[in-house]
Amino acid sequence: MGTFEMNRRKFVAGSAVAALAAMGLASCAPSGNAESAQDEAPSAPAVELDPNAEEVDVVVVGAGISGLAACVQAAENGNSVIVLEKGGAAGGNGVGTEGIFAVNSSFQQEQGIQINPSDIVHTELSESQWRSSGALWLDLVSKSADNVAWLQEKGVGFSGVVDNYHVGLFNTMHWWKDNVGAVGYVPPMQAAAEGYGVEFRFNSPAKQLVMADGAIAGVVVEGPEGEYQIKAKAVILASGGIGANPEYLKETGWTQEKVDEMMVVCSPSVEGDGYRMAREVGVKSFLANAAIQSFQGVRAFGNDDTVPYNSPLNGGNGLVALGGALWVDQDAHRFCDESIAMVFNMAANATACLGNKENYAIFDQAYIDALGLDDHDQEILDAAVAGSDPESVFSAGSVAELADHFGLDADVLQATVDRYNELVAAGADTDLGKDAAFLAPIAKAPFYIAKIVNNIVVVDGGITTNIRAEALDEDMNPIPGLYAVGLDGAMLWRNVYTQNMPGTAVGNNVNSGRNAANAARDYIAGL
Structure with missing residues (x-):
């Protein structure tokens, strides 16, 4: 397959997040003084009705x-x-x-x-x-x-x-x-x-x-x-x-680490x-079954803050969820069709990552080149690669160096990348079924690894x-x-x-x- 080509029109699929950013609600931090959530229902002293109340x-x-x-x-x-x-x-x-x-x-x-x-x-x-x-x-x-x-x-x-x-x-x-x-x-x-x-x-x-x-x-x-x-x-x-409450978010299935590192796009009052x-x-909780509207992002890239909020780096789902990157879990194994946000459901990709301890996106310079970043986005990427947030993004001349940086098994990650490139060369993802239009080799140095974090919008229920x-x-x-x-x-x-x-x-x-x-x-x- 040739160099991955990105259709910028598809970036609009992330506009649910972009619209919130446009209204000044993007990247609001979860409140640190929110009520703590417990497995048991919270209690409060009973209140006597004021007979003189309106x-x-x-x-x-x-x-x-x-x-x-x-x-x-x-x-x-x-x-x-x-x-x-x-x-x-x-x-x-x-x-x-x-x-x-x-x-x-x-x-x-x-x-x-x-x-x-x-x-x-x-x-x-x-x-x-x-x-x-x-x-x-x-x-x-x-x-x-x-x-x-x-x-x-x-x-x-x-x-x-x-x-x-x-x-x-x-x-x-x-x-x-x-x-x-x-x-x-x-x-x-x-x-x-x-x-x-x-x-x-x-x-x-x-x-x-x-x-x-x-x-x-x-x-x-x-x-x-x-x-x-x-x-x-x-x-x-x-x-x-409960989208801006870090304690309640854990009741939906997120680990403490996932909650701590996530980016939040919401009204800070929720x-x-x-x-x-x-x-x-005494109401029965539904949080364990609640649906999470959460997209994927990279902490070092932040959220797009420039009109029309469709940056291929960090607009909507952003770079990691545009379909062309390779996703691996904490064991350096590929686990998902990486294009699901583009062809199936924008919010499903974050859910697909929920069961993993860690999630990473692997891509190369050819992928970056195909995105056609503007000067503003290129500055953000350059700063990230230079070390503005090394626990979020890292670049190196070999896949082994990427693995070492995040403590992944270098041999397993290399094997995963090699297998992925074999599928690309064959023109068919016979492992996980990703459409061939999203397949491109990871072959042009420098290589990149980005830790995928959740970009949470709201929780339904x-x-x-x-x-x-x-x-x-x-x-x-x-x-x-x-x-x-x-x-x-x-x-x-x-x-x-x-x-x-x-x-x-x-x-x-x-x-x-x-x-x-x-x-x-x-x-x-x-x-």
Whole structure:
């Protein structure tokens, strides 16, 4: 095979991370003072309800994609609503989203895009090895077109483009106006909520749930001027998950070392507040089965911070996940088709590395040359090779030197490289099945080795919920008046965020937010 040729258009597949970087949320460090996670549910002293506290029907904790959907639907239903937002503005992780999933929307109908709903559901269940719920998937698919129409009614802006997000199996991605939630979704939804009389309280994190007779009775708030309570008949947790909490991340399967070295792309406020509060009142944890949206990166390269955020060095998945490098584990063995992020699922590559103690990318100068780095990226690479972070990137004149630097078995690594080059020469990866378009020899010195680290975006799920977004206890029974939506309560995925139906994370955020609000309406009506 000839020199590996990179199609720059494919770099756009990493734009989920890039969009977050564009909104100033990239590379936020996990909070060092986050609540510690334990195998057992955290406990907190019971709080007596303040009889003089202000009262509202519904409190929504978090003003991201799902929180905004929940508060607008709840207010539209006629319930009084207060939204508690830890940050200083609405949006959270949602500002960097790019669009939403739908099947048989008006946009798709106008463009002649026809999708059989059962194809979506069956494919998702198959890819999850039937561990996910078909009822949940059918609920999302069946309501998705109406969700888009509802958002349009609320003023949400769409670009009109519907596609497969470059790597998906179906054309289900409906792009926001200007391709970013900070423009198309967040401002109009906040305006719609305020038009219904919803009150937003910023810099006001919820601190603890208040229970009475086994049901939700209110919430403790840490406001700018001190602590207070709000009486509430229902609380909807929409705090954005646990992505910036290093202790909770370990509960998803990461080792301490992996957590310590990872790069984090998220809203810094997503420290698992909703998860912690829910666990304190007896909710069953879902973290061991939560789906991790995590891409791959190289610490020495950082994240792309230049428009349009599609650098072949560190944009989206970056250099190591563009398909042409060789991946090896701690034993210097090849373990995966390295092109899966480009041809199957952007987020699957990080999951493929989860079971290894260490992961490394091996490549040569020809691979670097084919990327066509601009001056800015070349400076980053040169600094890394010169030793800016020797535990991240190293370059040498031989494969043996690469192995010695990271303590790998030099003979095994050489054999792995030799075998890989044999496959390249034969024009077919008969070992792991990588498409020949991504095969190129590792032959031109200098040679490079980069330690692969996880570039985590969000974690889907944490609080066990049902189809009505009700939070469930250890016996899988609803806790009256408590709901969890979006990333706090996602149940569509088990361990792997499939991403082959583009836009489903946002689709679930909106759908679960509306489901929770409607379930809360019915619950409140029966009190």
